[in-house]
Amino acid sequence: MTDRKQRILVTGGAGFIGSNFVLQAVAAGDAVINVDLLTYAGNRANLGAIEDNPAHVFVQGDICDPESMGRVFREHRPDAVVHFAAESHVDRSILDPGAFIRTNVQGTYTLLEQAKGYWSRLAEEERRGFRFLHVSTDEVYGSLGPEDAAFSETTPYAPNSPYAASKAASDHLVRAYFHTYGLPVITTNCSNNYGPFQFPEKLIPLMVLNALEGKRLPVYGDGQNVRDWLYVGDHCSAIRTVLQRGLPGETYNVGGNSEKANLEVVHAICDLVDGLRPDARIGERRRLIEFVPDRPGHDRRYAIDARKIARELGWRPSITFEEGMRRTVTWYLENSEWVENVRTGAYREWIRQNYEARLAQ
Ligand code: NAD
Ligand code: TYD
DSSP states (O other): OOOOOOEEEESTTHHHHHHHHHHHHHHTEEEEEEOOOOOOTTGGGGGGGGGOOEEEEEEEEETTHHHHHHHHHHOOOOOOEEEEOOOOHHHHHHHOOHHIIIIIIIIIIHHHHHHHHHHSOOHHHHHHHHHHEEEEEEGGGGGOOSSSSOOTTOOOOOOOOOOHHHHHHHHHHHHHHHHHOOEEEEEEOOOEEEEEOOOTTTTHHHHHHHHTTTEEEETTTTSSOOEEEEHHHHOOOOOOHHHHHHOOOOOEOOOOSOOEEEEHHHHHHHHHHHSSOOOOOTGGGGGEEEEOOOOOTTOOOOOOOOOHHHHOOOOOSSSSSHHHHHHHHHHHHHHHHHHHHHHHHHHHHHHHHHHHHHOOO
């Protein structure tokens, strides 16, 4: 990768992917200004390794607040923005869509406005180098049938959940700021991520921790919904590649070439936890699997065609699903203090809201 060191304004850098990105960027020699509201999903402990590193500045702030975002641009004068901040959990968007409209739509609009104001006043050379990289999802493309071709950059948008719809709206705003104002934006649409620091409301960490503790493993529907899994470190390296070499106005799909049915993923987790933490009282973890009522509007299959980013920018995933899962399960087993700290009262309330009725059926 070209080694152009940058001063990057990261939003949502205390969340799962954002914190992995910040750690990777700082290790590579970039400076990061990290703006995060620290919602339930944000956690400064994710950044413990760079707490005293002067290359990382943390600002607790809301992307929906134009004054504080304007101040961040003026005071820190970034070369680029990498925008992760979002409400990101589909099940929460079904129960409370309003929070998703606020942060994902209103927040992205506010950030674009502040970025545009800052960028338009830069000197010519800085203006040319500036980038606004919007981190989005494959869920904006909707659901695939078993034989359908994978999502490409030209697949029409067809979002099905309030989460996906709010991300689609933000993608359209980002696109409009390029076409209307010339703001040098780039969008990445990535498949499902997994790895260290993922909040344990998402499939993989939830199943790892339940399996470890001998709790029931709630698989929605028939467990045959398919996702294309990518190790988070590979997503971060894709974003850094796009930041260095991507073209303004373009979008790049990012995926792992690793389609798995949910049941297959849960089986892999059970077998890994059995191997790493055998427990005679629990026995084989696969017996903890329970099929529970499905998520409303549950997309059947996602798959990413990542040939454009490979062809044009030379990025490919480097971690196989087996290796990534081994690393991830090991990380959760070895970081019980992190796990205990995120499982607060609010977390337990979410588990009650989403699973109590399902598991009672
Ligand atoms: P996350 O929920 O773990 O983290 C989101 C972060 O944003 C948190 O730290 C939270 O505190 C912060 N945040 C929320 N509202 C904010 C606000 N108003 N102002 C400032 N900060 C705010 O999410 P994640 O899984 O790390 O996802 C990051 C981005 O990547 C999202 O935009 C998501 O849509 C996208 N994405 C995620 C996946 C995935 O599998 N997790 C896949 C593709 C794309
Ligand atoms: P999730 O991690 O929420 O990601 P997304 O919905 O953004 O793809 O879920 C991944 C898949 O796992 C999805 O098909 C829903 C399913 N799932 C379960 O079967 N049980 C669960 O408890 C959760 C959280 C998800």
